[in-house]
Amino acid sequence: MAKSMNFVMALTLLALAPLCFSAKTSGGYLYPQFYQRSCPKAQEIVKSVVAKAVAKEARMAASLLRLHFHDCFVKGCDASILLDSSGTIISEKRSVPNRNSARGFEVLDEIKSALEKECPHTVSCADIMALAARDSTVFTGGPSWEVPLGRRDSRGASLSGSNNNIPAPNNTFQTILTKFKLKGLDIVDLVALSGSHTIGNSRCTSFRQRLYNNSGNGQPDYALEQSYAAQLRTRCPRSGGDQNLFFLDFITPTKFDNNYFKNLLASKGLLNSDQVLVTKNEASMDLVKKYAENNELFFEQFAKSMIKMGNISPLTGLKGEIRKNCRKINTRDHI
Incomplete structure (x- = not known):
C-alpha cells in the first residue's frame, strides 16, 4: 500500500513539474516546455x-x-x-x-x-x-x-x-517608475531593463531638449557631460536632423554589457530617461553603481526582469x- 501511495505521489509531482518552472498569470500558466510536443523545433x-x-x-x-x-x-x-x-x-x-x-x-x-x-x-x-x-x-x-x-x-x-x-525619453523619474509599477515591475526591474540601452540607437528628436533647453530657461542640461554634449550637437542641431541616429552606448554600441551604467556615472547617458537613474533617486543610483561594477550581477538581474516583464x-x-x-x-x- 505504501509503495502504491509513493507511486501515485511521484506521478503527481511529475505532472506538476512544469508548474515549478513557470509563471502564474491571471489566465493560466506560462512554462518553457509549452511547445515541446506541438512544435519541438x-x-x-x-x-x-x-x-x-x-x-x-x-x-x-x-x-x-x-x-x-x-x-x-x-x-x-x-x-x-x-x-x-x-x-x-x-x-x-x-x-x-x-x-x-x-x-x-x-x-x-x-x-x-x-x-x-x-x-x-x-x-x-x-x-x-x-x-x-x-x-x-x-x-x-x-x-x-x-x-x-x-x-x-x-x-x-x-x-x-x-x-x-x-515610458518616454523625456518623462520624469517618478513618471517612469509609476509606469513600471502599474505593470507590476519595481525599481530594480526599471534599472535593470534600462540596461537594454547598452545596444541600439536613438534619434536626435528624442534627446534634443537636453542639448539646448532642458530646464525651460534656455540653458542646456548640465547633467550631461559637456564635451559629450558638444559632440552630439554637431549632428543634432536646434532644428532639423530629427531622424539622425546616435548610439545609446557610444563605447560598445553593438555589445550587450554594463558600459551603459558606466556611461551614466560619467554623465554620458544619451536620453534624459537614462540619466535620471543617477540624478533623481538614491536607490536607482545605488543600483546603477552596482551594475557598473559587476557585469555578472547586471546580467543575472536583467534575465530575471525580462522574464517578469x-x-x-x-x-x-x-x-x-x-x-x-x-x-x-x-x-x-x-x-
Whole structure:
C-alpha cells in the first residue's frame, strides 16, 4: 500500500513539474516546455532567423528587444503592437513611441512564416516576440534565460495605451517608475531593463531638449557631460536632423554589457530617461553603481526582469487566438 501511495505521489509531482518552472498569470500558466510536443523545433527556428537578421544588421537585436518591451507595456504581452490598421483596429505602430522608430516587423514575419510551415497554427506571435528578444540579447553577448511560453495573441490594439503607457525619453523619474509599477515591475526591474540601452540607437528628436533647453530657461542640461554634449550637437542641431541616429552606448554600441551604467556615472547617458537613474533617486543610483561594477550581477538581474516583464497580463488558455499572420487578426475560419 505504501509503495502504491509513493507511486501515485511521484506521478503527481511529475505532472506538476512544469508548474515549478513557470509563471502564474491571471489566465493560466506560462512554462518553457509549452511547445515541446506541438512544435519541438519552434525555438530553434526563431533562433535561426534572429541569428541571420542580427548578422546582417547588428542594430536589429535592439529593435527586436524594444518591440517586446513596447508590446508588453500596452495591454500585456499579446503581440498587439504587430497589428496593422484594419477595420476597427487602429495600429499601435502609429503611436508617438513607435512612429518612425519601431522596426523589425519583417524579421518577425519571416519567423512566423517558417513556423507556420513547420507546425501550422501553433506558435503565437506573442511567444515569437519573447523568444526573439531573448535571442537578440544572447547574440549581442548578453545573458540567456528560459522563456516561459504559452501566450496567445490579442484580437485588438490600443493606440491610446501605446501613447500613454510606454515610458518616454523625456518623462520624469517618478513618471517612469509609476509606469513600471502599474505593470507590476519595481525599481530594480526599471534599472535593470534600462540596461537594454547598452545596444541600439536613438534619434536626435528624442534627446534634443537636453542639448539646448532642458530646464525651460534656455540653458542646456548640465547633467550631461559637456564635451559629450558638444559632440552630439554637431549632428543634432536646434532644428532639423530629427531622424539622425546616435548610439545609446557610444563605447560598445553593438555589445550587450554594463558600459551603459558606466556611461551614466560619467554623465554620458544619451536620453534624459537614462540619466535620471543617477540624478533623481538614491536607490536607482545605488543600483546603477552596482551594475557598473559587476557585469555578472547586471546580467543575472536583467534575465530575471525580462522574464517578469514577459509575464505582464498574457492571454492564455482560450483567450485571444494564435494569429496565422502577425499583422492581422484571423478570419473566423482560422480561429
